Amino acid sequence: MRGILQQLRSGPLIDSLIAVLLAAAVLSIVVALIGHNPITVLSLFICGGLGDLESVYGTLMSSMPLIFSGLSLALAFRAGLFNIGGEGQLFVGGFAAALAGHYLNPGPMTAVLMMVVAAAAGYAWAMVPIAIRLYRGAHEVIGCIMMNYIAINLCMWLVRGPFRAEASTEKTPPIQPGGWWPTLDTVGATDFNAAFFISLIVAALLYWLLFRLPFGFELRAAGANQGAAAAAGINVRGTLILTFGLSGALAGLGGAAEVSGVFGSFYSQFSPGYGFDGITVALLGRNHPAGVVAAALLFGLMRNASKLLQFEAEISSDIIFLFQGIVIFALLAARPIRRTIAARMSRRA
Amino acid sequence: MSLPETGPRPVVRMTGIRKRFGETEALRGVDFTAYKGFINAVIGENGAGKTTLMKVLFGLLHSDAGELEVNGNRIAGSHSARRAIALGIGMLQQHFSLVPAFPALENIILGCEPVRGIQIDRRQALQRLDEIFAELGGGVDPNRPIAELSVSERQLVEIARMLFTGAEILIFDEPTATLAPQEIENLYRLLRRLADEGRTVILITHRLREVIKHADMVTVLRRGIVTAGFEREEMNEERLIGAIVPEAADLLAVKERELPNVDERAEPVVELRGVDCTDKESRTTLSGVSLRLRPGEILGIAGVTGSGQKELAEAVIGLHPPAAGSILLSGRDVSRLGAKDRRKLGVVYIPEDRFADGVIPPFSLVLNRLLGDHRVPRLRCRGSYRMNLLREDVKDKVGKYHIDAGDPDASLASLSGGNQQKLMLARELDREPRLIVAHGPTRGLDVVAARRCYERMLELASQGDAVLLISTELEDLLTYAHRIAVLFAGMLIDAGASSELDARKIGLLMTRGSAA
Numbered sequence: 001m002r003g004i005l006q007q008l009r010s011g012p013l014i015d016s017l018i019a020v021l022l023a024a025a026v027l028s029i030v031v032a033l034i035g036h037n038p039i040t041v042l043s044l045f046i047c048g049g050l051g052d053l054e055s056v057y058g059t060l061m062s063s064m065p066l067i068f069s070g071l072s073l074a075l076a077f078r079a080g081l082f083n084i085g086g087e088g089q090l091f092v093g094g095f096a097a098a099l100a101g102h103y104l105n106p107g108p109m110t111a112v113l114m115m116v117v118a119a120a121a122g123y124a125w126a127m128v129p130i131a132i133r134l135y136r137g138a139h140e141v142i143g144c145i146m147m148n149y150i151a152i153n154l155c156m157w158l159v160r161g162p163f164r165a166e167a168s169t170e171k172t173p174p175i176q177p178g179g180w181w182p183t184l185d186t187v188g189a190t191d192f193n194a195a196f197f198i199s200l201i202v203a204a205l206l207y208w209l210l211f212r213l214p215f216g217f218e219l220r221a222a223g224a225n226q227g228a229a230a231a232a233g234i235n236v237r238g239t240l241i242l243t244f245g246l247s248g249a250l251a252g253l254g255g256a257a258e259v260s261g262v263f264g265s266f267y268s269q270f271s272p273g274y275g276f277d278g279i280t281v282a283l284l285g286r287n288h289p290a291g292v293v294a295a296a297l298l299f300g301l302m303r304n305a306s307k308l309l310q311f312e313a314e315i316s317s318d319i320i321f322l323f324q325g326i327v328i329f330a331l332l333a334a335r336p337i338r339r340t341i342a343a344r345m346s347r348r349a
Numbered sequence: 350m351s352l353p354e355t356g357p358r359p360v361v362r363m364t365g366i367r368k369r370f371g372e373t374e375a376l377r378g379v380d381f382t383a384y385k386g387f388i389n390a391v392i393g394e395n396g397a398g399k400t401t402l403m404k405v406l407f408g409l410l411h412s413d414a415g416e417l418e419v420n421g422n423r424i425a426g427s428h429s430a431r432r433a434i435a436l437g438i439g440m441l442q443q444h445f446s447l448v449p450a451f452p453a454l455e456n457i458i459l460g461c462e463p464v465r466g467i468q469i470d471r472r473q474a475l476q477r478l479d480e481i482f483a484e485l486g487g488g489v490d491p492n493r494p495i496a497e498l499s500v501s502e503r504q505l506v507e508i509a510r511m512l513f514t515g516a517e518i519l520i521f522d523e524p525t526a527t528l529a530p531q532e533i534e535n536l537y538r539l540l541r542r543l544a545d546e547g548r549t550v551i552l553i554t555h556r557l558r559e560v561i562k563h564a565d566m567v568t569v570l571r572r573g574i575v576t577a578g579f580e581r582e583e584m585n586e587e588r589l590i591g592a593i594v595p596e597a598a599d600l601l602a603v604k605e606r607e608l609p610n611v612d613e614r615a616e617p618v619v620e621l622r623g624v625d626c627t628d629k630e631s632r633t634t635l636s637g638v639s640l641r642l643r644p645g646e647i648l649g650i651a652g653v654t655g656s657g658q659k660e661l662a663e664a665v666i667g668l669h670p671p672a673a674g675s676i677l678l679s680g681r682d683v684s685r686l687g688a689k690d691r692r693k694l695g696v697v698y699i700p701e702d703r704f705a706d707g708v709i710p711p712f713s714l715v716l717n718r719l720l721g722d723h724r725v726p727r728l729r730c731r732g733s734y735r736m737n738l739l740r741e742d743v744k745d746k747v748g749k750y751h752i753d754a755g756d757p758d759a760s761l762a763s764l765s766g767g768n769q770q771k772l773m774l775a776r777e778l779d780r781e782p783r784l785i786v787a788h789g790p791t792r793g794l795d796v797v798a799a800r801r802c803y804e805r806m807l808e809l810a811s812q813g814d815a816v817l818l819i820s821t822e823l824e825d826l827l828t829y830a831h832r833i834a835v836l837f838a839g840m841l842i843d844a845g846a847s848s849e850l851d852a853r854k855i856g857l858l859m860t861r862g863s864a865a
Contacts, residue, residue, distance in 0.1 A: 212733040217716070217723045227706040230668055231698055232721035233689030 012286040014338055019284065019330035020298070022337075026326050027319070036313055044312055048305025055304060057185065057192040061262065063293075063300025065090075065271070067199040068254025069278025070285055070292035071206050076247040077287045078210060079240055080223035081130070085144030086251040087275025088151030089125045093118035093252025095155045097259045098266035099163070101175030110178035115198075115256045122252020123245040125151060130244035134237050140244070148275075159268050170268035181261050195261025200293065202253060207289040219243045251275055280324045283331055299324065357384035360518060360549045361406065366415035368401055371763070375401045376412070377573040383518065383566075388540055388550045390560045393570035394594055394795035395767025396753050399553045402570070403520050406551075407440040408433035419518070434461075439516030441507050441524060447495045454478060454491035457510045481512045484546070485539060500654045501532040508539070518549045525559060526792065529653045530823055530856045537563045555795050557589050558824070569593055594797045608831055609645040609811040616680055617641045618815035619665065619784050624674035626660050626839075634660040637674070638841045640834065642784070642815035647806070649830030649847065650819040653859050657839040658819045659701060662788045665817060666698045667691040678784065692721060695783030699774060699790045701819075707773045710762035714754060715739045717761050718746070718776050746775035751801065766793045771802075778805055785809065788819040803829050823852045837862040 028038035049059045069086045076083035083089075097118040101110055129143025156170075165173040181194040210216040221229040222239045230236050258270055281299060285291030299320070306317035361383040368376040376398045383389040391399050404410040406417065408428040417424045419436050433440075447456045454471075457478060463470045475491060482488030488509075489502045498506065504524065511519055521540070525533045540563070544550050554560060560567055561584045569577040569592040577592035619642045626635040635657050642648055652658055663669050665676065667688040675684045678694050686694075700706035708717050719739060722728060728735055743757040752771045754764055761769055770793050778785065785806060791799035807829065810816055820826055826833055826847065833844045835858040844850055844858055857863070 208732070214723045214729075217719065217734075221709060221712075221720055221723075224709045224711060225705075227700075227702075228709055228720065230688065231666065231700055231706045232723075233687070233692045235687065235689065 012288070012291070015331065015334040016284050016286060016291065016295070018334040018337055019327055022330040022333060023323055023326040026330070027323050030322065031315070031319075034315075036315060041309065041313060041315065044309050045302060045305045048308030049301035052187075053185075054187040054190045055308075057187060057190045058304040059297065059301045060192065060196050061190070061300075062304045063296045064196045064199045064261065065254045065258055065274040066277055066281050066296035066299050067203060067293055068257060069251055069274045070281030070296050071203055071278075071289060072247045072250035072254070072275075073278040073282035074285060074287040074289065074292050075206060075210070075219075075250060076244060077282055078223050079219040079243040080226075081240060081244055081247070082141050083126065083144060083244060083247045083251070084141050084279070085126060085129055085147050085151075085248070085275070086254075086278045087271065087273060088144070088148035089122035089248040089251035090255045090271055090275045091151045091155045092125045092255070093122040093249075094255025094259050094270060095158065095172070095266045096121035096252070097256035098172045098175060101179035101259065102173045102265070105176045105178065108178045110176050111181050111260050114175070114179055114260055115253055118252040118256030118259075119249035120252070122248040122250070122255070124248075125252070126244050126248025127241070130241055134240060155266070156268055159266055163266075165265065171263075172266040174265050175259065179260055180264065193261035195257045198253075198257060198261075202250065203289040203293050206250070210289070215239070215242070251278070277324065280327055284327055357387060359383070360385045360420055361551075362416075362418040363402070363406065364416045364418075366402065366405055366417075367413045368398075368405060368410060369413055375573055376405070376415075378415070379570065379573065379575055381568055381575065383549050383551050385549050386544050386547055387565040388544050388552055388563055390552045390554065390564035390567040391570065392554065392557065392560060392567060392589065392593060395771075395793065395798055396572075396765040397570040397593075397795075398573045399570055400522055403440065403522060403551065403553060406433070407438055407520060409440075434514050434516070437515055437517040438520070439511030439514060439518070440520040440522070441504070441511065442522055447503060447506060449496040450494055452492045452494050453489050453498070453506050453509075456495055456506055457491075457513050459510075461514050477513065478509065481509050484512070485509065486542060487535075487539075500527050501529075501535070504528070504536070517547075518551065519543060520551045520553075522553045523555070523793075524552070525554065525556060527654050527821065529821060529859055530852055531860060533559070555799070557586055557796060560584065560589065561586065590796065593795070608647065608829070609807065611643050611646045611831060613643065615643045617643050617677070618646075618679060619817070620677040621665070622675050622677070624664055624671045624676060626657075626664050626669055627672050628660075633839055635664060635671075635839045635841075638664075638839075639674075640817075640841060642817065644813040644815060645810050646832075647810055647816040647818055647830045649826035649833040650817065650836055650841075651821070651823060651826055651833055651844070651855050651859055652819075652836030654821060656836040656859075658788060658836055660839070661836065661841075662698065662700070662786050662817070662819060665784075665786050666696050695781065697777040697780050697782040697785055699777050699785070699787040701788040701792065703770055703773050703792075708761055708769055710769070711760055714743050714757045714759060714761055714764075714772060717772060718743050718757075721776070722780070743772075746772065746779065749779075750775040751798065767795060767798060770794055771798060774802055774805075778809065782809065782814055785814055785816045786819075787816060789821065790818070791820075791822070791825070799825075823855055826855075827852070835859055 031038045031041050048055055050056055069090065072086050073083055097114040100117040101114045104110065104113060106113055125147055128147055129140045132138045132143045133140040159170050159172055163172045165171050183191045183193050185192045210220065218234045218239050222234060222236045226236050254274060259266060263270055277299065281292055281295045284295040302320045302323060306320050309315050310317050359382045363379065363381040366376050366379045379398065379402055381402060393399050401410060405412045408430040411427060417428065454474060458474045463473045478491055485505065485508065487505060489498060489505060495503060495506065524536060528536060540550050552564060565581050567579045567584060568575055571593065579588065621638055621640045624635055624638045625633065628634050638661060640648065650658065650661065664671055667686055671684055675682050677683065678691065683691055709720065715736065728739065740757045746752065747754050750771045753768050774790060791802050794802060806816055818826065818830055827850060830847050833847050833850055833855060835842045835844050835855060837858065842858055842862065844855060
């Protein structure tokens with residue numbers, strides 16, 4: 001626990017807080033310009049995200065896919081790689097999990113099996129761009145974007161064609177009862193599913209990997225200085241391949257968690273771009289698993305509250321995407337701001 | 350132009366300069382004067398504040414207190430590099446700052462391009478460059494990309510760039526660190542020429558012999574204050590060392606080194622048999638290199654920068670498999686083993702460029718210490734690293750290797766360059782090595798630290814370690830190596846026992862490949 005605090009202490013945590021405040025300030029101006037009271041909007045966010053037990057559950061469930069994709073991006077960033085293919089890995093992971101959950105039936109182990117299948121699918125999908133990068137030199141971002149198109153369109157075709165369960169919706173056949181993680185509580189229309197805790201367990205495991213295991217040290221060293229890592233006997237290429245694969249697996253797990261915890265099948269609209277949102281989540285979370293969870297909770301809250309915002313104030317839910325975008329710019333501004341404040345304070349002292 | 354009869358004219362006057370970085374005070378009230386037409390040297394140990402002082406002068410750093418006067422005018426308000434350049438100050442930094450893909454001309458005019466209308470005036474630029482090269486007494490083809498130039502040619506380009514901006518006060522930070530002996534002589538000839546033409550040369554260096562031979566004035570810094578200043582006729586090695594590090598004068602007084610005995614019949618620690626290496630584009634980087642090192646033996650490798658030194662070091666430590674030939678460690682063929690396995694067999698490596706291949710500046714001291722040992726079971730306990738053990742170990746090394754550092758969890762980047770180097774040395778040399786591959790191990794170290802580094806290597810050699818010492822500092826090779834070999838265009842030429850060699854003979858081998 002001390003380690004986590006130490007990692008977050010000083011610069012990075014403060015930077016992220018400054019970025020959130022700065023982005024909120026900019027957003028307030030935008031809200032005011034379109035004729036709303038920023039204070040009202042803020043209170044709607046808080047009401048809609050934390051107001052009662054139902055909205056808390058909704059916030060946690062909305063955060064879950066963001067935690068997975070944020071962890072996926074954070075892991076790759078730690079090794080100096082940019083896994084912008086999270087969306088595609090999420091799709092193939094979710095689709096593979098849905099098929100496994102329908103056709104295989106190892107009783108209560110079905111949900112675990114679905115996660116394994118989804119992780120393997122995400123891992124395999126990530127192999128293509130990283131192999132092209134390391135053996136042929138084409139940047140992984142290009143390969144990832146290509147693989148996203150292939151994944152998304154392939155899954156769409158499969159769910160509309162061969163694996164369509166019923167004519168009315170674009171869904172695969174439902175998973176076995178054993179494929180569901182247990183629902184812990186239901187308030188109103190919101191189920192709070194145990195899958196949320198899987199995301200926290202995965203975050204803890206990733207922390208352990210990154211900061212406690214030799215492999216985590218190796219991937220961070222390779223990400224920070226490939227030459228020094230190689231001279232220290234680290235197999236840089238192997239490390240990068242495995243890291244990128246694991247990053248893909250994490251994104252794939254996010255797909256499985258949505259299938260096992262929310263939808264019960266693969267649904268064509270099951271991701272509004274979670275794989276891409278992971279970029280903002282990882283950046284705001286400073287590529288630290290605890291930071292990722294915190295950032296995902298923040299964005300999850302906003303997503304969940306956006307329904308209320310739309311209903312009460314008729315502000316489009318797109319405002320949260322605006323916020324996510326501003327956060328990225330605010331992160332860039334945060335460091336100089338922190339330095340200026342620190343310099344002022346030390347001068348006064 | 351010649352010196353006015355009335356004595357040297359101060360061009361730069363810095364008084365009471367103070368600069369603090371967080372907890373440490375790098376400059377604690379420094380007075381420094383540089384004279385027109387002089388080579389003004391600034392010396393001192395690692396972290397003494399030399400580079401910091403010059404960065405203040407060049408406007409790269411803001412001083413916390415003190416006054417700066419250039420050409421008799423007080424510089425008030427905030428100083429900046431832009432303003433410094435406008436005042437006629439130029440600085441050649443420790444690390445090259447050229448764009449490798451750009452031709453020499455474009456690098457030189459970068460930042461102050463002569464224009465006609467809205468276009469860059471190439472003809473005028475070339476004309477002025479011709480004048481500058483004529484003034485420097487040498488030049489390079491303006492159309493050749495920097496990447497194709499040698500280290501000394503790049504330096505010439507950097508100097509031309511300073512003159513192109515109209516600099517009259519020229520700061521050189523460790524300009525001879527990467528040059529061959531002949532190139533060093535040429536550089537000093539050039540510096541003298543610039544000074545004689547009425548420019549002011551400020552020279553930061555660790556090499557006392559060069560200061561004594563070439564400088565007109567020297568200012569000695571120690572822990573952020575000026576401890577002494579000497580004029581040309583007052584300088585000698587003992588005085589300078591006494592001013593730089595009074596407590597280490599004894600250590601440096603010993604001139605002759607006793608090298609460890611080598612048993613000629615012992616099994617070699619490392620042996621290379623006809624090793625060829627190629628780079629990614631299949632160009633030959635090493636051809637037919639053979640060498641043999643017995644326990645306790647120190648082999649010095651000299652050569653002009655870029656003759657295959659890095660490739661040789663990387664072939665021995667296992668980063669690149671040889672294209673032909675074989676590498677043996679204690680009689681075992683390891684040609685196909687990677688760096689990880691060779692490390693296990695006791696090969697340690699001190700790379701030439703610690704930033705590229707040695708350390709990770711944003712990581713803490715502890716994590717940098719851990720690098721390369723991160724799979725050692727002893728350092729792990731119950732699924733995690735034994736951080737307290739590692740912290741203690743770093744503290745031990747900080748004491749043992751005289752590293753100027755406090756918190757083991759602070760980032761390595763918070764240390765001065767010399768202290769980063771010392772931590773890397775400590776990490777590698779304390780690993781119970783069998784073979785030490787050291788490429789410019791004293792780069793950035795002051796005289797005392799450099800001496801300590803070599804003392805430690807001699808100690809390890811006397812315990813039976815073999816040392817492959819690659820360096821451009823011929824004096825060091827002659828002092829500390831049993832034998833010297835010269836790399837010339839990827840070939841290794843045995844020069845013989847160091848007791849029968851001198852710098853001139855090695856220099857000939859370096860530049861021509863033969864002593865004739």
